[in-house]
């Protein structure tokens with residue numbers, strides 16, 4: 438069959454997620470509200486704690502909860518997930534990571550398996566708001582509570598997503614965290630936000646954060662340069678250089694995990710404080726974020742329908758009453774063959790089509806020592822997601838004509 442890949446316009450590369458571009462005034466303008474004050478107003482996070490990454494926020498959360506329950510040592514998270522979550526768990530001495538299968542065709546935790554993995558040694562369960570979708574935190578919480586375990590909401594990909602009753606994600610569990618990494622919407626290049634609805638827990642989290650995340654001049658300089666680079670190159674022409682070249686290099690080498698940015702070691706998790714200059718940039722960006730996300734939502738509502746018309750293709754959506762963010766579409770193809778054919782055509786085309794994660798967690802070679810030590814229940818649903826999922830960017834730089842070409846390419850892969 439003759440399949441013409443939709444080509445990005447010459448010299449352009451679209452990002453796989455809808456990141457917020459920076460402007461010079463983000464550096465120059467003195468924000469009326471600090472970043473923390475801004476977050477309290479919208480999306481409504483009380484006394485948020487700033488960290489140097491989402492992973493660092495999780496480390497602080499786990500240390501704090503472990504202080505409360507030193508005899509509990511297991512942390513359970515979905516098996517289709519960012520590898521940084523089990524790595525962060527291992528970074529806290531005494532804790533071990535356990536992967537739990539997801540539900541069929543989604544990223545929520547499989548409740549039956551969750552129940553079988555929980556016991557009196559379970560410190561925390563981590564439901565994940567993957568790709569801006571709103572996880573069923575309440576259901577995971579019901580299981581965790583039976584065993585006296587805490588719930589940490591991983592909202593790394595979901596700043597600006599709202600759960601039931603228009604409450605921001607991150608506040609139903611005991612602790613929640615967000616990522617400000619490049620590509621996750623609002624960014625400080627690397628950064629994180631740690632929240633809790635419980636004022637006493639917030640005091641404890643803040644104390645652990647102060648102790649764990651010290652000022653570090655070297656990292657501050659490095660991250661500021663990186664953020665400046667992002668500001669300059671986060672455009673379709675800049676991304677060709679900053680993202681597309683490497684992407685194709687790794688795909689040529691057959692290294693999908695590196696292409697997706699999934700390969701980490703403990704050395705990739707520095708712990709330091711977030712500096713004032715980047716907080717200023719974030720405070721200014723936050724001011725634009727609600728309307729930026731709202732436009733993304735409208736675009737997503739229109740385009741979802743186009744994707745969903747493809748026979749056997751599913752776009753992962755929100756449960757009734759919830760209102761997620763749409764950095765990209767999580768598209769479930771009918772089978773692995775069709776998914777791989779589609780990616781073969783589209784991944785290198787520069788149009789923002791990608792994989793979310795290269796594998797289910799247990800299938801990354803570097804995860805083996807980290808997830809070892811418990812009987813593997815098998816992860817059929819997480820592995821099925823890894824086999825059938827691809828992502829289509831919801832960046833504002835993706836125009837209707839190119840989006841239609843992507844849909845046509847998906848159709849011809851079926």
Ligand SMILES: *Cc1c(COP(=O)(O)O)cnc(C)c1O
Nearest residue numbers: 490491492519521593616617618
């Ligand atoms: C990115 C991500 C993290 C880690 O956040 P960083 O800011 O990159 O450290 C955790 N969980 C999920 C689901 C993520 O996507």
